Amino acid sequence: MLLPLGWIFVASLQTEAGWSASGYAQVFTEKAYLKAIWNTLIISFWVGGIAVVIGSLLAWLVTRTDLPLKRTIRALVMASFVTPPFLGAFAWTLLAGPNAGLLNKIYRSLTGSEEALFNIFSMEGLIFVMALYSFPYVFSMIANVCELISSDLEDAANILGANKLRVALTVTLPLAAPALLGGFILAFLHSLSLFGAPAILGLPASLHTITTQIWALFQYPPRLDLAAAFSVPLLLATMLLIALQKKILGRRGYSTVGGKGGERRLLRLGIFRIPALLLVLGIIALSVFLPYWILLKAALAKAWAQPLTWDNFTLENFSFAFFQYGDTQDAILNTFKLGIATASAGTVIAALIAYITNRQLFWGARYLTFFALAPLVVPGIVLAVGLFLAYARPPIVLYGTIWILFVAYLTKEMPIGFSQAETTFKSIHPELEDASRILGANRLGALRDVTAPLARTGLIATWCFIFIGVIRELSASILLFTPKSKVVSVVIFDLKEEGQIGVIAVLGILLLLVSFMVILAVQRLVKREVLATRE
């Protein structure tokens, strides 16, 4: 972690001639590079804004009103959360590409116009797609807060003479404000570090962002110094934003929103109930229904743009992807190997750190938390640049093997794994272990008899989260793969260049299916646990 980041700073100051800051100078003076930075800021800003509007609206509707089908909607938001943005972006090229895009074709056949209605290969298109896959972050954050604001707090203002609008403006909104701002920053950060969507939608329109620019600088002839120089501002921006977010949420964060008990009444939507539901379903159609449908269609059709009839139906894409095309076979194998290895190693390490810090086993244990969470501030592509610089040269040469991907994934997923494991151990009261000790078990015995069985479910969930994170990873993989170590996400990206749409769809569906199966398994496991230990 420290080594790769150190190398970035070193490399950013190195040129063939020796030490200089020319890399930075070039990045901050050349017009194309400045443009990329500017694009990134504009895009992230809009994505953040739209994601907050959609995410908080949905969260409010789901938590505080009598909207029908809430559970289904939550599940569908979860589905957009799980969908890798590069896959969503790919699906949207099929839906709204200017020439062959399905929605545009329908529009043309309806109106007879020659023009395309949408052009997804544009700044607007990119913002639109990225917002679709960023809003779930805001959603989960706001939904949490909305569930914590008790109606009592609002009633208190009500009874003091404030009307509904005043209550909303003076109580509810200020209570939710830190979370709204936090959600904006989260969505902003997410789009800042995305690589897949901007590469798929932006590059055809010669629209560069920081991440695609870094990637381009890695292509032949590689300009590592510039890539490194580019990484530094991205890294600093991420650090700054995360610090800012922490500050905003920390000061008046959720905890004060809490308060015990306090039921939450649901607002009656009345005649707006059905329109609200349609609106919600419309948003979800854009992020889930339409993309999934087009992927399925593309996977099963000989010609994806034609209607799916018996003549057009084929399983060719599946057999090609799984049995004939050598690259995909290896990639699938690599992806699952890496997924299982990273998830297993990650869970063990995360559990160890979480246990040690939770029980304060030795002095300074809490500093370990910092190391486990630190990768959070490093965007995937920056991590990849650092790892490449650190491990493509002696003494440790990992580049060219799948081990460099393993290291990248392990680092990248550690914060998620750690948070999950920490929650698990926090929920196990230390007195449970103490009780076992005082009755005669030694430290290991207590761990075996009490802590391990109680932590099992939580740690399996940790494993699954890491696994899902790994199999969808693109932004670090894209710089670190070699022909011998391809993974599914990279193959999808490559096939895009070759126009193998059917095969991409097949691989995309495979990723989604595996992810959903894993999530479902976790949910069943957790539900069983909740039932067994409910008070």
Added chain:
Amino acid sequence: MATVTLEGLTKRFAEAAAVHDLHLEIGDGEFVSLLGPSGCGKTTTLRLIAGFLQPEEGEIRVNQQVVSSRSVLVPPERRNMSMIFQSYAVWPHMTVFQNVAYGLKFKKLPGDDPGTRVEKLLRLVHLDALKDRYPAELSGGQQQRVALARALVVQPQILLLDEPLSNLDANLREEMRFEIRRLHEEFRITTIYVTHDQAEAMVTSDRIAVMHLGKVIQVGTPQEIFERPKTTFVAEFIGRTNILSGKWREGGKVDLGEGILVQVSARERYAQGESVSFCLRPHNVALSGSEAEAEQRRRSGYNLFPGVIQRRIYFGDAFDYMVELPAHRMALRVVAPPSQRYETGQKVFALAHPDHCVIVGES
């Protein structure tokens, strides 16, 4: 059976409550409560005794053998103690039977085989019918009894209880106090009981050690603690009380000013004119409306406080009066039986025996 000696025990903490130079002697088979407000270090003391924490100074001896000190720390599992935790710490993944049987895996006891022993104890705490249930299927009180059975089945030398009743509702709490005392009388295990509830400590304990800011302030039987508190802190922590201040006068008297001279009971003598305080429990004050009667009681040795009823609260089984004394606008709280009814603004005479006016030190 065992004695426990805490000598000069010190443990410093950044966040949790600390313990400073704590001394306490617990006899064989005795039930001692550590009583104090939250943050006074009582739970820390208990965890030191259990061996979960190591003291920085001082030592803990069990039967005169050092088990904890700066250099020695016998691990909890080899102390032959049992503990009942505030959260009960009943293991959710084991049945009631498995929970109770757990300790016997590590400890071979003569006599009955482990199964019979567990059954016996479950009968004792009235849980024999629920032995195959999981803790999640039990009420709080039942979980509490599982914890109790689990702690007792191993026949510990010493039993430690950390606020075991604080998570129960009021009725159950009262019932469990007596249950704990009954079990103590049955087994006579040396017991150390941590609580912040003075009524709990009164009912269960042979002796109470009142703690404040990491130190034991007073140790004594419940009666001694209640009737002869050493400091204002102890007096105010245990039950409701009046604290009155004045100047020390010859012959064991306190001058409250305005001509009110109170005969008090004191352990030591003070210098003439020194500021002192004494405590007087509200139920140890009698009220009288007749000056003649009051004068007569005064002559038989009672202290007399003329005053005016300032406010009255009806409690069903008693009246709670606030009597304003002329001296320094002082007020006296009095609890009187419901038959003694006085109106607000009425002139009354409050009477208190010198034995009940107990000099207390500054906390």
